[in-house]
Amino acid sequence: MSDLLERLRGRGWRMTAQRRVVAEVLDGDHVHLTADEVHSRAVVKLPEISRATVYNTLGELVSLGEVLEVATDKRAKRYDPNAHRPHxxxxxxxxxxxxxxxxxxxxxxxxxxxxxxxxxxxxxxxxxxxxxxxxxxxxxxx
Amino acid sequence: MSDLLERLRGRGWRMTAQRRVVAEVLDGDHVHLTADEVHSRAVVKLPEISRATVYNTLGELVSLGEVLEVATDKRAKRYDPNAHRPHxxxxxxxxxxxxxxxxxxxxxxxxxxxxxxxxxxxxxxxxxxxxxxxxxxxxxxx
DNA sequence: ACTTGACTTAGACCTTGTCCATTGTAGGAT
DNA sequence: ATCCTACAATGGACAAGGTCTAAGTCAAGT
The missing domain is CATH 3.30.1490.190 (Ferric-uptake regulator, C-terminal dimerisarion domain)
Incomplete structure (x- = not known):
């Protein structure tokens, strides 16, 4: 987890409270949250975080290959932090x-x-x- | 294809111009249209058909097991009439x-x-x- | 041909996601 | 410790895909 934050910092990611919170929310096994769920949980820890930021951050994590987008649900995309072990x-x-x-x-x-x-x-x-x-x-x- | 219409009638489906057109549009192999594409093509044959009807009809065909919903695209659902041969x-x-x-x-x-x-x-x-x-x-x- | 309940319509509305102009801030430079 | 500035966050408008509703229409049984 803090591994993730370390790795991202190493890649020149600017560390902000918002990004930290999104990364924290996505921690764990069998975690597959929608963007809105990530937002709701992030708001608990950081009330002023905006929806756009959550979407941006998730998008960046996906591009960096740290998080996977999965489409098991036919409505919203879900985000899976277990990106390093294929499954x-x-x-x-x-x-x-x-x-x-x-x-x-x-x-x-x-x-x-x-x-x-x-x-x-x-x-x-x-x-x-x-x-x-x-x-x-x-x-x-x- | 007309097989399909026969089968549906047999199941007590009320046959309307709209439903016939939707079924016709979905005919063929390797057909995977989005709901909106189905609507556009249906409009050509029956200009006054509404979006809601297309959605309703597709939903019914899916419940009846005559059409499959596929989510290959992460945006819109697609509809696959090839429901009787698993693939x-x-x-x-x-x-x-x-x-x-x-x-x-x-x-x-x-x-x-x-x-x-x-x-x-x-x-x-x-x-x-x-x-x-x-x-x-x-x-x-x- | 009449009747009736299932079907269709148009459009409002909801959800998911994107964009943009503005404001804020992390972190290197001083 | 403070200042700068490029990068990040904000919030509100917008877009696409999909659902719902109230009112009108019509297929099909009698």
């Missing part, structure tokens, strides 16, 4: 909970040339969908 | 072109129990990203 996502179809997962196998290898339409394929994104234990429980009980 | 997508990172692909292997099987967090996993969505032949050509020449 995929498991999403609850009911409550939207998201977990980072590391499947075996290499989906890239599973795409035969005949199915590549001449594309140079460089990346795969896998999203598993299902129902989390929590939602399964409440559904059966109800 | 994944290959997207050009530059121009946004989308192809339907059928990779070998089963990514669902690649997710070990230890990585399922107690979820009941039912579905996988795979998006391959790369550069299409067209964009590769224009980039090298430019």
């Amino acid at each position: 995929h996502h498991l999403v609850c179809a009911q409550c939207g909970a998201i977990k980072d997962v590391h499947p075996g196998g290499n989906p890239l290898a599973d795409l035969p040339d005949s199915e590549r339409f001449g594309f140079t394929v460089s990346d795969v994104e896998v999203t598993y969908r299902g129902v989390c234990p929590n939602c399964a429980a409440t559904t059966t009980t109800a | 994944h997508h290959l997207v050009c990172a530059q121009c946004g072109a989308i192809k339907d692909v059928h990779p070998g292997g089963n990514p669902l099987a690649d997710l070990p129990d230890s990585e399922r967090f107690g979820f009941t996993v039912s579905d996988v969505e795979v998006t391959y990203r790369g550069v299409c032949p067209n964009c590769a050509a224009t980039t090298t020449t430019a």
Whole structure:
């Protein structure tokens, strides 16, 4: 975490209270907040932070490769601080909970040339969908 | 295609000019239009059709399982009429072109129990990203 | 042909995200 | 310790994608 701040300072990032707060909010595993959620949480720590700043900072973190943009939700983009260990996502179809997962196998290898339409394929994104234990429980009980 | 209309009528769908036009616009392989694109094309055939109707109709087709919503683009949802043959997508990172692909292997099987967090996993969505032949050509020449 | 409830319409409204002119400030220079 | 200035933050307007509502319309059963 403070690793992140160190790394950013090293890259010539100007350190401001706003940027620190955004970085802090994004700390942790299985964290996948929308920009607005980041903003709400940031406001708690720094009431005068503006929406635009949160968007700017998130955008910069993404360009710097420190944070990933994920589109598991079909509405808002979500931001994933776990950018240094490649992974995929498991999403609850009911409550939207998201977990980072590391499947075996290499989906890239599973795409035969005949199915590549001449594309140079460089990346795969896998999203598993299902129902989390929590939602399964409440559904059966109800 | 008229299969689709038959099937829908069989399910008690009231057949209207608007719905017929939306279904017609969505016909074909490798079709992945945004709601607005569907609307623009529908307007050509039926000038007085409204945006809300297009959204409603697309939503119904999705609930009925006749059309898939795909989120390859991070802006607008896209609608894929190829709902009865499971497939994944290959997207050009530059121009946004989308192809339907059928990779070998089963990514669902690649997710070990230890990585399922107690979820009941039912579905996988795979998006391959790369550069299409067209964009590769224009980039090298430019 | 009549009736009725499902369908459509237009436009207001909401959410997510971007832009811009202005004001503020981190951090190097003095 | 203070000053400068380029970079960052602010807030409010704007844009795109999508949803909702009240009122009018029409497909299809009788």
